[in-house]
Amino acid sequence: MRALNLGPDLSLPLSEVIGQCVAILGIRGSGKSNTAGVIFEELLSARYPLSIVDIDGEYFGLKEKYEVLVVGSGENVDIGLGLDAAPGVAELSLREGVPVILDVSDMLAEERELFVLEYLTRIWSLAGKLRKPYMIGIEECHEFIPQGVRTDLKEVISRIALRGRKRGLGAVIVSQRSAKVEKDVLTQAGMLFLHRVVHEVDMRVYSELLPWPKGEVKETVAGLGVGECIYLSREEVRKVRIRPRATFHGGFTPSFKPVETPKLRQVRGEILAAIRRFGDGATPAPGPALRNRLEELETQLALKEARLRELERRLKEGEDESPACQEAQPEDETGLPPEVLRQVDRLLRRLKRLPVHQRRLLAFLVAREPRAYTTAELAAWIDCAEAALLAEPPNPLVELGLLSCERLARGITYRARLKHYVAHAFSGFLPELGPEGEHLLISHLRRCLSRISTTERNFSHIP
Ligand SMILES: Nc1ncnc2c1ncn2[C@@H]1O[C@H](COP(=O)(O)OP(=O)(O)OP(=O)(O)O)[C@@H](O)[C@H]1O
Ligand SMILES: [Mg+2]
Structure with a gap:
């Protein structure tokens, strides 16, 4: 041997x-x-x-x-x-x-x-x-x-x-x-x-x-x-x-x-x-009918993307360049250590860099306590092509657990998902934070996320 x-x-x-x-x-x-x-x-x-x-x-x-x-x-x-x-x-x-x-x-x-x-x-x-x-x-x-x-x-x-x-x-x-x-x-x-x-x-x-x-x-x-x-x-x-x-x-x-x-x-x-x-993504080559449909969708997508770019530009013009969480509370008010706040800030910066339709999706999910939506439904809510959503999956939102609700039972709340996310992404800090600190962190994150969503304009028309 x-x-x-x-x-x-x-x-x-x-x-x-x-x-x-x-x-x-x-x-x-x-x-x-x-x-x-x-x-x-x-x-x-x-x-x-x-x-x-x-x-x-x-x-x-x-x-x-x-x-x-x-x-x-x-x-x-x-x-x-x-x-x-x-x-x-x-x-x-x-x-x-x-x-x-x-x-x-x-x-x-x-x-x-x-x-x-x-x-x-x-x-x-x-x-x-x-x-x-x-x-x-x-x-x-x-x-x-x-x-x-x-x-x-x-x-x-x-x-x-x-x-x-x-x-x-x-x-x-x-x-x-x-x-x-x-x-x-x-x-x-x-x-x-x-x-x-x-x-x-x-x-x-x-x-x-x-x-x-x-x-x-x-x-x-x-x-x-x-x-x-x-x-x-x-x-x-x-x-x-x-x-x-x-x-x-x-x-x-x-x-x-x-x-x-x-x-x-x-x-x-x-x-x-x-x-x-x-x-x-290992997809097989499409047949003629599928190819036509694909071309049609690609054209629609190109139009949507142009519209999104325009919206994004307009949004940027009016955007304040201050830190990611604009009304971030001072450290002593949140009660959280600076390294935890820095990690929260890094996440928020990432979220703020999302293309505009993905940010609208975040706003929608945060505002509405998501239940089990399909991708098509989500795309419809934020008025974007489903293909655009699939082509550019909003990974940070998936990581936050907001979209994984699709696979889970109805009734999972946004807060429960955030708790799950914090357990993952902040695992290194939790032993020192303890249950009370964890609770503070979830509340802080929740506040910051809803602020990102309320800074979103062109959103009020969504039912
Ligand atoms: N058995 C060995 N014989 C000769 N040199 C060694 C041996 N083990 C380690 N070294 C040398 O010592 C240095 C440190 O080794 P190594 O990177 O394995 O340490 P480490 O414990 O993994 O450190 P770290 O925690 O920083 O990752 C390296 O330059 C390595 O080449
Ligand atoms: Mg080593």
């Missing part, structure tokens, strides 16, 4: 890794990403398929030696892809065994969370059918599986890490904030690579994980150099040294020595072509 050669004194049978949750912890610069990179190199050499959620765009260097597809929105992607393509790529990766790096380094927090959620949800459900060995790598996992906060994404990742074995799914999770990672996942991990930590909170986590007296944990951990760690599995616990990565490490510590950019392997054309189809 093939073995994974992780270092001069550590070699693991490949079979032991199948369906395993592997946790890699340690402070910044202690060698976590190198350790994860070495595990991925060894898995790739053994043709073991995997996907890596790469939050800092540092794993593309694996392409120096292996055929890996890099998708997402960072600097080194083979194909830039958004949310809609995520399930398709996940399916291709698992079915065909194509290794994928999801470069989410350029995505905003909310977009990243949804992208990874869509991707991993498909992996989880399909793995139930295919039951093949497959590994998921997640850097900075405290952002995705934070201790004490519940999100849909956390649920999927925890499921993969804790219950993936029967489906062949394993996870390599990496974090520099041991104390902020969901404890259940850490304590259930079958293999741990514990690099150096210094803070008392992290040391406490290590003491809970290691079967050693506290003093010994402290002494051994403090003495670990870069690339050294304590390897802990069900069978053994010992100090090991991990080998350096053979491929380019995009997250290396910069120095004054010049760094050569490596030559990267390209992915086969047929894989790229298959992926591009997901990006394009």
